[in-house]
Amino acid sequence: MLDTMGLIFTYKYEEDLKTLTQVRSISSIPFGGRYRIIDFLLSSMVNSGITKIGMITKNNYQSLMDHVGSGKEWDLSRKRDGLYILPPFSHGDSFNYGANYRGRMEALANTMSFIRRSNSEYVLLSDADIICNMTFDKMLEFHKEKDADITLLYKNGRFTDESYNQFCFLAMDKDHRVTDVAINPAKDRKNLCIGTAIIRKSLLESLIQECQSHNLYSFRRDVLQANVKDLKIYGYECKAYMDLITSVSSYFDANMDLLNEDVRKGLFDSQNQIFTKIRDEVPSVYRNGSKVSNSLIADGCIIEGTVENSIIFRGVRIRKGAVVSNSIIMQDCEIQSSSQLNYVIADKDVVIRENRKLFGYQKYPTVLSKGSVV
Amino acid sequence: MKIKKECIAMLLAGGQGSRLGVLTKNVAKPAVPFGGKYRIIDFPLSNCVNSGIDTVGVLTQYMPLDLNAYIGNGQPWDLDRNYGGVSILPPYVHGKNGEWYKGTANAIYQNIHFIEQYDPEYVVILSGDHIYKMDYNKMLQYHKAHEAACTIAVLNVSLEEASRFGIMNTDENNKIYEFEEKPKEPKSTKASMGIYIFTWNKLREYLTRDEADPTSSNDFGKNIIPQMLGDGEVMMAYEFNDYWKDVGTIESLWEANMELIGEDSPIKLADPSWRIYARNPNEQPHYVAEGAEIKDSIVTEGTSIYGSVEHSVLFHGCRIGKGAIVRDSVIMPDAVIEDNAVVQYAIVGQEAVIGQEASVGAPKETCESGAIAVVGDGVSIGKGIQIAAGEMVGENRE
Numbered sequence: 001m002l003d004t005m006g007l008i009f010t011y012k013y014e015e016d017l018k019t020l021t022q023v024r025s026i027s028s029i030p031f032g033g034r035y036r037i038i039d040f041l042l043s044s045m046v047n048s049g050i051t052k053i054g055m056i057t058k059n060n061y062q063s064l065m066d067h068v069g070s071g072k073e074w075d076l077s078r079k080r081d082g083l084y085i086l087p088p089f090s091h092g093d094s095f096n097y098g099a100n101y102r103g104r105m106e107a108l109a110n111t112m113s114f115i116r117r118s119n120s121e122y123v124l125l126s127d128a129d130i131i132c133n134m135t136f137d138k139m140l141e142f143h144k145e146k147d148a149d150i151t152l153l154y155k156n157g158r159f160t161d162e163s164y165n166q167f168c169f170l171a172m173d174k175d176h177r178v179t180d181v182a183i184n185p186a187k188d189r190k191n192l193c194i195g196t197a198i199i200r201k202s203l204l205e206s207l208i209q210e211c212q213s214h215n216l217y218s219f220r221r222d223v224l225q226a227n228v229k230d231l232k233i234y235g236y237e238c239k240a241y242m243d244l245i246t247s248v249s250s251y252f253d254a255n256m257d258l259l260n261e262d263v264r265k266g267l268f269d270s271q272n273q274i275f276t277k278i279r280d281e282v283p284s285v286y287r288n289g290s291k292v293s294n295s296l297i298a299d300g301c302i303i304e305g306t307v308e309n310s311i312i313f314r315g316v317r318i319r320k321g322a323v324v325s326n327s328i329i330m331q332d333c334e335i336q337s338s339s340q341l342n343y344v345i346a347d348k349d350v351v352i353r354e355n356r357k358l359f360g361y362q363k364y365p366t367v368l369s370k371g372s373v374v
Numbered sequence: 375m376k377i378k379k380e381c382i383a384m385l386l387a388g389g390q391g392s393r394l395g396v397l398t399k400n401v402a403k404p405a406v407p408f409g410g411k412y413r414i415i416d417f418p419l420s421n422c423v424n425s426g427i428d429t430v431g432v433l434t435q436y437m438p439l440d441l442n443a444y445i446g447n448g449q450p451w452d453l454d455r456n457y458g459g460v461s462i463l464p465p466y467v468h469g470k471n472g473e474w475y476k477g478t479a480n481a482i483y484q485n486i487h488f489i490e491q492y493d494p495e496y497v498v499i500l501s502g503d504h505i506y507k508m509d510y511n512k513m514l515q516y517h518k519a520h521e522a523a524c525t526i527a528v529l530n531v532s533l534e535e536a537s538r539f540g541i542m543n544t545d546e547n548n549k550i551y552e553f554e555e556k557p558k559e560p561k562s563t564k565a566s567m568g569i570y571i572f573t574w575n576k577l578r579e580y581l582t583r584d585e586a587d588p589t590s591s592n593d594f595g596k597n598i599i600p601q602m603l604g605d606g607e608v609m610m611a612y613e614f615n616d617y618w619k620d621v622g623t624i625e626s627l628w629e630a631n632m633e634l635i636g637e638d639s640p641i642k643l644a645d646p647s648w649r650i651y652a653r654n655p656n657e658q659p660h661y662v663a664e665g666a667e668i669k670d671s672i673v674t675e676g677t678s679i680y681g682s683v684e685h686s687v688l689f690h691g692c693r694i695g696k697g698a699i700v701r702d703s704v705i706m707p708d709a710v711i712e713d714n715a716v717v718q719y720a721i722v723g724q725e726a727v728i729g730q731e732a733s734v735g736a737p738k739e740t741c742e743s744g745a746i747a748v749v750g751d752g753v754s755i756g757k758g759i760q761i762a763a764g765e766m767v768g769e770n771r772e
Contacts, residue, residue, distance in 0.1 A: 032658070032659070033658070033659030034658070034659055034675070072449070258658075259661075261661075261678075264658065264661065267658075268657070268658040273656050273657075274656075274658070275656060276656075278450075278654045280649050280650075280651050280652070280654075282410075282411075282643045282644045282650075283409070283410030283411055283634075283672040283673060283674040283687075283688075284660070284672065284673050284674070285635070285671075285672050286668045286669065286670060286671045286672070286673065286683075287636075287637065287670065288669055288670050290668060290669070291667075292662040292666070292668060293662065293663070293664045293665070293666065294662070294663060294664040295661070295662050296658070296659040296660070296661050296662075297659055297660055297661075297662060297673070298659035298660075298675060299411070299659075299674060299675050300644070307662075311659075312659070313659075
């Protein structure tokens with residue numbers, strides 16, 4: 001897919017993920033023991049053969065920049081193309097944008113010079129809330145075959161849960177041509193439109209200009225809904241495993257899904273690896289008295305206590321007599337002896353002191369913010 | 375333009391390591407996996423970088439492909455540099471002929487041009503078969519302070535062990551006056567660790583002289599060091615008092631792996647001030663299933679455990695099947711222990727497969743010391759097959 005460049009919107013739902021996005025944007029939330037959410041999309045793009053990726057940032061993106069660095073872990077530190085971070089900036093008469101994009105089209109307008117300068121023929125736009133391991137080459141083939149203007153990725157299923165209220169749903173004819181785009185409809189919530197789309201670069205440029213000159217900003221309303229008749233918009237079904245992170249509870253569930261072997265096989269395919277920042281940790285050490293069941297454990301941990309149905313990130317220490325169940329424990333946390341955790345999400349560097357007991361509920365896991373000491 | 379480096383390192387990585395048997399059938403000894411996520415060569419390479427040496431020549435000869443691929447451009451060790459960094463140095467043809475490296479000294483002699491590119495004052499000579507953490511810069515400062523021609527790192531061993539090593543006999547100031555290779559009646563317990571720092575001018579002179587002598591076996595221990603001593607050069611012993619382990623035999627390789635387990639592990643791998651770097655296999659966190667049991671072990675990313683593991687070292691990408699038992703063993707990358715197989719007091723090579731209900735080795739308590747069963751890289755052991763304690767298997771068994 002050398003003719004395609006990727007553009008990622010690295011921010012979304014900061015409201016619903018509150019504690020987890022206090023210190024970062026959604027794209028750099030730690031996930032699955034050693035990853036950040038963005039790793040899945042970045043690796044998927046790289047594994048598809050895309051060599052030029054721009055990341056549109058809004059605010060709190062220091063953690064994201066620290067994570068991706070020069071992009072070398074994704075093979076994106078290159079002479080030609082590679083990884084570009086596109087932070088907001090003010091210029092001339094559009095001073096009012098600041099970091100407060102009203103919609104995707106406004107964010108894209110801000111990166112117009114980057115898009116113009118690129119010599120890619122197609123652009124793959126995507127939100128960063130996706131946990132998946134897929135390649136986009138078939139989708140591009142489909143896009144070319146249909147001679148489509150815009151191809152939207154969708155997932156088929158039942159999405160009645162209110163966490164999908166912010167999403168679009170597609171209605172399509174037999175040929176997969178989109179006939180209607182509805183945001184949060186009351187019924188027909190079958191074809192969930194993921195924020196991933198392929199579009200010809202020249203068309204994207206003119207759409208951006210069009211929106212800008214009419215003070216329009218929403219990709220969904222002002223591009224998709226407004227042009228559903230005039231443009232050839234197609235839907236392409238995503239058949240790979242995929243999860244969307246829309247709230248604390250969906251974040252929790254998506255992590256816990258990794259305890260399922262089939263999900264792991266789908267996500268961590270040895271031919272299409274998920275890359276992430278390397279920490280040069282030592283192997284994890286199990287001491288006598290440790291008891292672990294149905295859990296994912298990253299490197300650099302020292303396990304002396306009990307862990308069940310949990311995700312343990314790099315460098316975590318679980319001391320004697322501590323019991324961690326149904327929890328997500330992020331990097332460098334320390335769970336001291338005889339404490340008990342159930343349905344807890346502990347952000348990085350949290351310390352649980354001796355004999356503390358914390359219990360959340362499956363739908364409402366207790367979230368401890370980065371660095372807190374209980 | 376020459377960019378001058380005060381000190382560079384030359385790492386001798388061409389040895390076969392024949393005492394490791396099937397484990398070095400396809401790879402050079404320095405590329406043998408160690409400690410869950412490392413290879414032996416990670417230790418000297420990381421020591422170099424942590425000591426501030428950013429130019430390392432790696433001399434390869436035996437089965438270099440795996441090692442070359444592993445080292446790559448040196449990026450995992452921060453050895454991808456504008457000037458210097460890591461260079462792989464195989465033997466090559468020069469003029470009308472060329473030859474293999476005839477000995478350790480000859481290997482360095484053949485690379486005099488490489489060394490002179492950096493115009494160094496000092497050269498550190500290292501080997502790729504030891505597990506240790508050492509600050510070569512401290513040793514270099516010692517070498518400089520004593521204005522030595524050569525400084526040799528030594529370890530105090532017990533008197534019984536001393537006859538297995540090259541022994542340095544020194545005066546009270548640690549100046550070496552005699553060198554004895556594996557003495558029957560050792561006069562000292564200062565064993566050479568195979569780590570030398572030479573003042574480059576001196577070394578070049580002795581290498582050239584040694585090369586001109588057709589009777590020489592072109593070896594540092596046998597020829598260069600005795601020759602320098604005989605000529606009265608200043609040669610110092612540098613005492614090292616931390617963990618150091620030669621992993622040249624199956625038993626010592628097994629032991630060194632096991633020494634990483636437990637609270638009082640003598641080599642502080644996790645010490646962040648002296649990290650050991652390795653090329654990362656990029657695998658997901660390891661998975662421990664319901665019903666699995668892990669005691670007193672170390673485990674790395676990419677591994678799934680469904681059975682029971684006790685006092686063992688599991689590398690990345692392994693699978694321990696349901697009902698399988700792994701005890702007192704080292705399981706190298708991507709090896710599979712199928713359901714209900716039993717592996718005891720053994721080393722299982724990379725990508726080896728131990729079939730269902732097969733059994734490798736015997737309980738350690740019942741074995742003679744050192745009777746470690748070894749299954750070579752990529753070897754597959756069929757369903758129900760028994761491999762006895764101490765047996766070394768290099769071919770598939772059906």
